[in-house]
Amino acid sequence: MNNTITETNFNFPGQQSVYKGKVRDVYALEDSRLVMIASDRLSAFDVVMPKGIPYKGQILNQIATKMMNDTEDLVPNWLEATPDPNVAVGRKCEPFKVEMVIRGYLSGHAAREYKAGKRQLCGVAMPEGMKENDKFPSPVITPATKAEQGDHDEDISREDILKRGIVSEEDYITLEDYTRKLFKRGSEIAAERGLILVDTKYEFGKTEDGKIVLIDEIHTPDSSRYFYKEGYEERQEKGEPQKQLSKEFVRQWLIQNNFQGLEGQKVPEMSDEYIASVSERYIELYEKITGEEFKKADVSNIQQRIEQNVLEYLK
The missing domain is CATH 3.30.470.20 (ATP-grasp fold, B domain)
Structure with a gap:
């Protein structure tokens, strides 16, 4: 699955530190800005699954961006820009x-x-x-x-x-x-x-x-x-x-395959067919939640695409 992004190792100008969460990697810059990259990692029962889900990071990032824009009149948020389908840039917060x-x-x-x-x-x-x-x-x-x-x-x-x-x-x-x-x-x-x-x-x-x-x-x-x-x-x-x-369908599949993140349990093998079906479910979620058609970003070289878009924005 080389059309997914499961790990990032960028070095942006003015970069001070990197925090890697279950799904997002956050790069802190010296001008009090954060570059948050939504990866295609899938986490369930507090465990990150071995394979990424195509377009998942783009879907999460774009839903979150849209919802932040739709609520900013009520509650202020950290977001400044989304220079790439998988990336959000905003203010550093405690x-x-x-x-x-x-x-x-x-x-x-x-x-x-x-x-x-x-x-x-x-x-x-x-x-x-x-x-x-x-x-x-x-x-x-x-x-x-x-x-x-x-x-x-x-x-x-x-x-x-x-x-x-x-x-x-x-x-x-x-x-x-x-x-x-x-x-x-x-x-x-x-x-x-x-x-x-x-x-x-x-x-x-x-x-x-x-x-x-x-x-x-x-x-x-x-x-x-x-x-x-x-x-x-x-x-x-x-x-x-x-x-x-919701992500519940993934949890249910894992439970049926005897996995709930408990000690000694092994993550079941996810076939390429199953991963494609999860990707399709996420696209369906996107379209239902936003009311818009999902447009797949170019995933021929995600790392390069992200790096170029972020560097262009930071100029």
Whole structure:
């Protein structure tokens, strides 16, 4: 799969450091700017899969860019430009060490906790008598602490965040306010496309002049779960699984092939056919979420393309 980008080793002018995440590589420049490259790496259960997914980085980067542009009237964000389909350039920020997870529906992790008998998640009460994928009376914020490398993110309550001094109360009130505003707008955008924004996570940082801004990605299939609106009610009434638009289909395939990221488990072999099908699903996600046709970038030499476009922009 030489038409994917799974590793980067660039040396841009004024480069100070490189941070390599599960999916994105972030290059810090001396002028307080960051060059963030969305790779084609696929991560599930906190494990990066051995093969890349064609066009995945482009898809995530372009959805995030579009959604940041569509919400910047509500919440300021870090983004300055996207000089390449896989690249975002923006202001350097000090990230908050919490992920702001917001849930409109009892799905995924929340549903698993509920099934296990818990009626509180991150200090937030969940009503009795709910079934999986039911809508909450109003969206609930269930933060997670950002894990140090390799560890899983952990649920944390608002009280613990403040008690441990992870975020000041003044800043946390802003984070909650921004999270609710973004989720409301994201839900409205989804509804226009015949989708339901089920849950998502937002990450925030502080600029050098102390301004809180939205960073990383927003409303992508890697950070969010979507259902199709059509047939949602009928499926709930019949107790059927919802039709999803998210990375969940990859997780389900891995579970069926006996992999959940647990010790001693081996990542199942992904055939070229399977990888092509995952790529097609991501393209479908892009088109549904944005309402636009996906235009494949030239992938004959991605490394060279990215380098040229970034150098041209930095001039």
